[in-house]
Structure formats: structure tokens, C-alpha cells
Amino acid sequence: MVTDTERPYVIGLDLGGTNAVFGIVDRDANIVAQTSVKTQDYSTAESFVDACVKALQPLIEQVGGIERIYGMGAGAPNANYHTGCIEKAPNLVWAKDRKVPLAGMFSERLGIKVNITNDANAAALGEMEYGCAKGMKDFIVITLGTGVGSGIVANGQLVCGHDGLAGELGHVIMVRENGRPCGCGRKGCLEAYCSATGVARTAREMLEKDSRPSLLRDLKPEEIDSYRVFKAAEAGDELAKEIFDFTGNMLGEACADFTVFSSPEAYIFFGGLCKSGDMLMDPIKKSYEENVMPIYKGKAKFLFSTLDGAGAAVLGAAALGWTV
């Protein structure tokens, strides 16, 4: 077996709809080199991977060549850990309607082993390897961004399910009657309410049915986003505060349900909406303790990710690279 000393680096790839960000990462979570490629500039997966490998070459040389790299991990939308494929990812032009064997393609071109998983699972591995879940065996990472994603760790292992697609907690049904439409084609999903876009939608709905004054009324409906709602709440806007109470309340109810499943030591929140800090976390905690089954009360920790915002996704992917 090759030791860490001989292969002290991994490649982490955070593959988003806009950018594919690569980092070369050491065991101590230092990103020693970084580059990126525009995800949408390529019409085929082949040309995208070509461009990535080309962009990676100088970085690989910089750390002493590919033989110094242990493996590669990637966090990507609709990525299946078991098959190594991205399966019909609506936000990726070259994988919209097809199955792309991304792990195999990178592995063949680079000559190292490659694991892929969805971005929230990568975030969970990142928290366990480098972040605030160090030493924990049971925890759940919830990503609050454009959507709501999750990475579940039980018994120290990622829960991937028999088909590699487990951990889609953004799609539990929270509102069974007349729920909001969700991108998954169903109605009432957690994601439709508690993602950053869900928060903006809650704001637009509340502004319409409520006549109180609000700083948010100075904005055009399409200008309202979760960050502006936060800034308004921070400035003391009552309506904006209620939007966070509504969002946190539903997240707390959802976590109370997740606890009967895997009783995690901690819930770790990650992603854009976390910038709202206690404005979001206080109602989550309150609602969780009010709603959780008595035997679990007062046990779970509620944390924000401690990984650096910009590098977090790359570090998560890198953590997966160590498991190849």
C-alpha cells in the first residue's frame, strides 16, 4: 500500500452549475493549489473533462506530479456514489438528459482512483474529516442554498442507500395539503419552503397577504432574496423576522422527524442561508425542542459548519478523495 507520506495530496472537485472548482488538498485541510473551469462552456462531458484535465496539469506538476496524489473526490449534483455517474442533472448542460460516468472519465484521464457523491454528502464527509463533526459517528449535514440538500452519517458512514441516492432530506413532505410546487415535480417538500429561494417566496407571499409596513416593500418582488430578508430582519423589520421564524419553525419540525430516524448527535447547517446566523438558528432550536419526541429532548446539537465558506465544498470533495 502506498502511504500518506508518498501520496500526501488529494484532488477535490466542487462541481456546481456555474463553476467547477478544483483544489489540491493535504491531510491538514490546506488547499495548496486551486483552479476552476466554467461548467457551462462545454456542450459535452468529454470536452468538459478535457478542459478540466488541462487546467489541472500545472497544479499537479506544482505538487510533484500525479504520483504524489492519493485520489480524487468530487461533489456534484445528482452524483451516484455507487455507479460513479452523474444522472440527469438539470443544471448541467452536458448531463441534463443523460448519465455521465464522470468518476470513470477522470480516473482514466488522470490515472488515479476517483469517487463522486452529491454535494451535500461531500459536505458531510468534509465536516467529519476537517470540520465540526470530527469524532462524531452520527450526524446530519443540511445544506441551505438554492435547494435543500443533506448528507447523513450513521455509524461513522455515509448513508447512500441501496441505489446510491439516499439523503435527499430536502424532499420530505412538510405540507401535505396544498403544498408549494417543488422542482422535483411533487408538492409540499421542505426544499420548497426552506431553501434560499423558498425564503424569498415566503417573503413575497407574506408581503402580499399582510398589510403591515416593511422594509421589504421598497424592493421589487424579483429583487427579494434571502439575504435581503435577513438584512431587513437585522434592521428590526417585524415581517422579515416572521419570515425567519416561519422558516426556522419548519426546519425544526423537519429535524424532529429526522431524529426518530437516526438520532444524530448534531445537525450541521451549511450554505448561503447560514449567513443569517441566530436569526435562523434560534427558531430552529426552539421549534425542534418543542416538536421532538420526549426521549430525544435536549440531546441534539445545532451547529453551523465551521469550514471556510469558499473552500468548504472543495474540502468536502477532498475528504471523499481519501476514501478511494
Next chain:
Amino acid sequence: MVTDTERPYVIGLDLGGTNAVFGIVDRDANIVAQTSVKTQDYSTAESFVDACVKALQPLIEQVGGIERIYGMGAGAPNANYHTGCIEKAPNLVWAKDRKVPLAGMFSERLGIKVNITNDANAAALGEMEYGCAKGMKDFIVITLGTGVGSGIVANGQLVCGHDGLAGELGHVIMVRENGRPCGCGRKGCLEAYCSATGVARTAREMLEKDSRPSLLRDLKPEEIDSYRVFKAAEAGDELAKEIFDFTGNMLGEACADFTVFSSPEAYIFFGGLCKSGDMLMDPIKKSYEENVMPIYKGKAKFLFSTLDGAGAAVLGAAALGWTV
């Protein structure tokens, strides 16, 4: 290490509110000897364990003495795998208001290692070792009896959670507004609707608000139980059939939510309500496929436990005995 050949048996204990049933079980799931003790005849855990050890002695002699026994497993209400304790089990007089270190007490008296877990977790281990989950790494057992219990296996391991109390899927909230009161002190839990007692309650409610004729109207309200509802449905009673449709529909919706968590290969149903067969299973499957997120459609198997009814709980506990 002692081999199976030297210690070819385990003791399995199915500890219920009425009877504590012991079986001595071999690797091939044969219950070679069996005995039982009345759970409620003892006011202290000590006197209960005394009686059990006394009842076990002839069985242990029969298989060649305690040195032929590999270990012991017990399935019991509110049993914590991590601590080996039964924690405040409302149905056990000698553990109602206290924590009883049952595993340690048996281990000390018998001189073998003992593991305990809740009855649904034991059932899951039984299915994996002896039943229809042989070879599966991701599945969920749902017990439909007086309550609704669950045993979740992910990556080939029981999901016990950081506190040993995970897997209480009977207590996800299915009705958030005006839900039925549940034994756990909250409202709207799956168990309040889909346990055998929940089915009887659904029957009483539907008979009251619906004026159609029904075979169930020949019974006094307190005589209605899930088995009688099944017999009426089997005889073609429309109202009784609708009770099963309602129950199966909610179980299907619940399973659709469980799938986003751990995407199991199979749901395995176990317990009294399973006697209703396809009358229950058909609406579960229909509702599941209608409600599950598109990426999971058509993948999960829906099965009834294949373990023999009477011995199933003992076999499940025995499976735990092999893991000590």
C-alpha cells in the same frame, strides 16, 4: 477465539409486556428449546431475572451447558443497545419509572455476553440473519402491532443513533394539524393511525361519520379490532376496505419520506396487522409509488416478514446474540 462449533447456540429473549419468551437457537434458525416467564409476575427486575435464569437452567443443560452458548440477545421495549439498559418502559411494571441494566444483570448471572435492543431492531437483525433481508445491506423493518416500530439497517448495520434510541419511525408526524393524540405525548404520529389500535380507531371514526351499512356496525365500538376490520373487508364490506385504503395510503406516504432518508432496497412489514395481507399491502404499494420522489420510483421492494410468526421475535433476538 471460540468457534461456532464449540459454541453452536445462542439464547434469544423476546421480552413483551405479558410474556418473556426464551429460545435456544442454532446457526440455522432452529429453536432447539423454548421456555417462558410471565413478565408481570415480578415486582422487581432482580426477582424477574432470578425467575428467568431458573427457567433457563434445564434448557441450558439440555444443549450441553452454558459453555456451549455463544451469547444472548434480547428484544425489549425501550431497550438501549449502547447502554444495555431498559429505560422507563411503560408496559413493564419493574421498569416503569427506572433504568434497568438488563444486559448486565443477565450477563452476570449467566456468565455470557448479552446484547439488548428494542423489539423492532431485533426483528430487523432477525430478517437479515434468517429472513427475507438475507444479503441486503439497506432495508427497513416496520412492525405493525399495538404500536408502530421500526428497525433501520444502512450499510449492513443497525442505525442506533448517538444515544442508542434511533429508529422510532412510528413517531414521524403525518398529520400536522389536529392530529390524533399519540402515546408519546404528541399529536399526529404515524403510530396513532397505522398501528393495529390506530386501525380500530379509524374504523370507529369512519363508522360514526359515514352512514353506509357495514358489517362492522354489528359490533360494539370496543369490540372492533384490526382483525375484525380485515375479516369484514375480506367479506366485501366497502367501509372496511376503505379503512385499509386509508391506512395503506398513509403508510405509503410515510415510506416515501423514509426513502429520501436511506433509500432502502426493501420495506419489510412484521406484526399482527400483516395478517391482512394484500388488503393492506396493495394500498401501501400504490400510495408509495404515487408519492415517492421520481428518482426512486419502482425500486423498493415491499415484503412481509418470512420469519415464522410465533418464533420471529425470538429469532430476531437470537440474531443479536451472535453479535455480542
